[in-house]
């Protein structure tokens with residue numbers, strides 16, 4: 629359902645900072661940064677900053693020269709995403725995990741690629757003491773958010789979440805990581821690694837990362853569908869054909885992974901204790917088997933914390949990115 633009143637949207641992390649709504653940049657030495665009330669009546673909440681973690685984040689970005697190029701979907705392509713993606717089965721799996729970790733329901737969350745805010749609204753309804761930020765780079769989808777006193781919107785690209793202050797108990801990536809498509813396949817995987825790695829620095833001490841993703845396992849070679857689908861959807865020359873065959877992301881590309889590949893990527897991004905739940909396997913049409921090598925397909929919930937929260941000392945992103953070469 630669309631709402632006529634468009635909620636206030638901070639146009640970027642930098643803009644929200646300028647407007648005094650939030651101080652998302654890693655501020656060394658400041659104890660707290662605040663989200664102050666925005667025009668639409670959005671409420672304020674304080675996010676504790678973690679100077680040491682921020683210093684490490686700056687160092688990590690510098691050490692990798694991290695600058696990400698991510699392709700953008702058009703508004704026509706984004707239009708299709710204003711829908712409910714979380715099935716009742718997936719929702720139950722997630723709520724079980726959240727309740728186990730946060731039995732009191734007091735939590736601050738960041739929904740990266742949260743679009744029209746349906747998921748955030750559902751969480752805010754289920755957890756009356758929760759506060760949340762929806763971050764998306766689509767103004768079209770953000771503008772469809774229902775105003776909510778405990779919800780804040782930021783128009784920004786996922787690859788820039790490192791600019792935000794931390795203190796989130798949950799950072800969600802619901803079907804957004806496969807959209808962080810770069811120039812080629814390798815760059816796309818690196819974008820995912822870096823973005824999830826940056827999310828690790830945003831977590832509170834008890835913080836967790838929660839990821840819903842499509843999982844494509846190959847008939848014989850586990851991650852072959854990932855490469856085939858990426859090639860087909862990112863190819864310019866055949867984009868009209870691929871679009872007609874039903875791929876909404878034709879020309880831009882999409883980078884799904886097998887279960888093992890998702891786990892490896894998340895591990896390399898610094899996620900520890902990755903738990904996995906999945907919904908029922910979907911029927912695979914024969915052309916997908918024949919041409920895309922898809923053996924089985926389902927949605928998975930990857931859930932874990934960060935090695936930073938587990939105090940593993942010698943973690944270096946540069947090292948993990950080097951190891952991508954081996955894949």
Ligand SMILES: C[S@@+](CC[C@H](N)C(=O)[O-])C[C@H]1O[C@@H](n2cnc3c(N)ncnc32)[C@H](O)[C@@H]1O
Pocket residue numbers: 698706709711712713714740741742743744746747763764765766769784785786787801802803804807808
């Ligand atoms: C498949 S939809 C999922 C929407 C929502 N998370 C859900 O589960 O219903 C992908 C979302 O990711 C957003 N998105 C894609 N690339 C992004 C990027 N680089 N930064 C931020 N958001 C992005 C899109 O605008 C869209 O809202």
